Amino acid sequence: MIGAGVFGHLSDSFLGRKGALQVTCFLNAVFGLLTALSPSYWAYAALRLLSGFSNGAVGICSFVLATEPIGPSRRGAAGMSTYYFYSGGIAALAAVAAMFQSSWRLLYVATSLPSLFFALAVVPFFSESPRWYLVHRRPDDAMRVLRAIAATNGRHVPDDVALKLDDEDDEDTGDDNAIKKVEVQTSSSSGTILDAFVSRATRARLVLSVLIYFLCSVVYYGLSLNVVNLKTDLYVSVAVNSVAEMPSYLITTLLLRHYGRKPLAIGTMLLSGVFCTVASLIAGMGAMRMVRMACGVVGIFGISGTYNLLTVYITELFPTVVRNAVLGCVSQASQIGAILAPMVVVLGERVPFAVFGVAATIGGLLVFNLPETMNKPLYDTMAGLERGERESRTEDDGAAEKFEI
Structure with a gap:
């Protein structure tokens, strides 16, 4: 215990x-x-x-x-x-x-x-959990694990894909060839x-x-x-x-x-x-x-x-x-x-x-x-979970309003 x-x-x-x-x-x-x-x-x-x-x-x-x-x-x-x-x-x-x-x-x-x-x-x-790497602000290590997983499965993660922490500034350079960034909701390490x-x-x-x-x-x-x-x-x-x-x-x-x-x-x-x-x-x-x-x-x-x-x-x-x-x-x-x-x-x-x-x-x-979690995203931070909950409630309210109409 x-x-x-x-x-x-x-x-x-x-x-x-x-x-x-x-x-x-x-x-x-x-x-x-x-x-x-x-x-x-x-x-x-x-x-x-x-x-x-x-x-x-x-x-x-x-x-x-x-x-x-x-x-x-x-x-x-x-x-x-x-x-x-x-x-x-x-x-x-x-x-x-x-x-x-x-x-x-x-x-x-x-x-x-x-x-x-x-x-x-x-x-x-x-391999260490890539999600643990992410919340500890080590996106390079997380991507290394993901690439290894992809290689084991006979897949490939494109070179123009990177992981971005949600507290990083999003700079729009206007370059169509800029690296695609997958937003990861993380603002605290533990x-x-x-x-x-x-x-x-x-x-x-x-x-x-x-x-x-x-x-x-x-x-x-x-x-x-x-x-x-x-x-x-x-x-x-x-x-x-x-x-x-x-x-x-x-x-x-x-x-x-x-x-x-x-x-x-x-x-x-x-x-x-x-x-x-x-x-x-x-x-x-x-x-x-x-x-x-x-x-x-x-x-x-x-x-x-x-x-x-x-x-x-x-x-x-x-x-x-x-x-x-x-x-x-x-x-x-x-x-x-x-x-x-x-x-x-x-x-x-x-x-x-x-x-x-x-x-x-x-x-x-x-x-x-308890709420259902099937096919729902696995959140990494409290802020991400709270935001997901708000979005889910908004979608539910919208669906209910359409139903009433």
């Missing part, structure tokens, strides 16, 4: 997306390997605290780095596709944990080495979570995002941990839950381009809420227990789609200068939900499902208050 906020801010400021990801992955591996050498309980607890601090921002940094260069029409599909690896990792973890049941120390070594390999052998070959809260354009979005992500997290982590109440094999149940998430990513990705972020977020949360509520009403043993497990699988199918879709959605709701800071903030809310989830799970076999059903339903209803 602490690490998500700290590294979320550092990722928006001087570390950048790539730098923050490399640091967090490296620290995560080091603290994990040191945990395997813990000489006492308190050393173990301290190292787990440090591991959580470093691990808190790995997901948000990698997600933003992967999606910021993507255009509006493909951003949702690209963002959702990253989560196949998340669920695949959980399924792999169940298999690895089953192999090392006799030694928790070896389990920590086995689960820490991939992060070290990733930090040292993979991340150095990444922002904080306070900027997102102070701005009228993002304050309500921030509060709603935190509440929705918190409720979603309670349900997501709660259903994942609730396998202990199903009285089935722990390793098999974890693997089944992780595999159940994957179809939700595929279906959500396919529907995302046609129905938008908002309707899908509402639908998937309400789907999970309905089936969790049904599961809470099912009593008995034997076959009825399997029915309850099936309802739980559908519940995690729906909430996992929401959990990952919200990351795409929130990424598009906020400008580049505060994007990672906001994601860090909502990730903190998510971790609070993860902390509370085990306390709900121990309430019995049916009560947790009732709590998850109510939480998912409330979360789905709160999404109604």
Whole structure:
């Protein structure tokens, strides 16, 4: 929870997306390997605290780095596709944990080495986000990345195209051969979570995002941990839950381009809420227990789609200068939900499902208050977002006036 906020801010400021990801992955591996050498309980607890601090921002940094260069029409599909690896990792973890049941120390070594390999052998070959370069007033670096992306895709950025910051004076030389400049709305190098809260354009979005992500997290982590109440094999149940998430990513990705972020977020949360509520009403043993497990699988199918879709959605709701800071903030809310989830799970076999059903339903209803972002531009600054909001309202008012006439 602490690490998500700290590294979320550092990722928006001087570390950048790539730098923050490399640091967090490296620290995560080091603290994990040191945990395997813990000489006492308190050393173990301290190292787990440090591991959580470093691990808190790995997901948000990698997600933003992967999606910021993507255009509006493909951003949702690209963002959702990253989560196949998340669920695949959980399924792999169940298999690895089953192999090392006799030694928790070896389990920590086995689960820490991939992060070290990733930090040292993979991340150095990444490109920094061109949007991060832009808001830090480095348009030449941003264009270099864009040209490299174009070359990889077999395309070419014309030599007479350059990037222009919106606070630069626009000099009209009258030369038809002058360099074409693409205006980039950027006036500040970085922002904080306070900027997102102070701005009228993002304050309500921030509060709603935190509440929705918190409720979603309670349900997501709660259903994942609730396998202990199903009285089935722990390793098999974890693997089944992780595999159940994957179809939700595929279906959500396919529907995302046609129905938008908002309707899908509402639908998937309400789907999970309905089936969790049904599961809470099912009593008995034997076959009825399997029915309850099936309802739980559908519940995690729906909430996992929401959990990952919200990351795409929130990424598009906020400008580049505060994007990672906001994601860090909502990730903190998510971790609070993860902390509370085990306390709900121990309430019995049916009560947790009732709590998850109510939480998912409330979360789905709160999404109604967020704006749609499908095929909308990804803004870089607060000023750009506010201007875009004003233009959008003007267009809506004009359309309404024409309709009335």
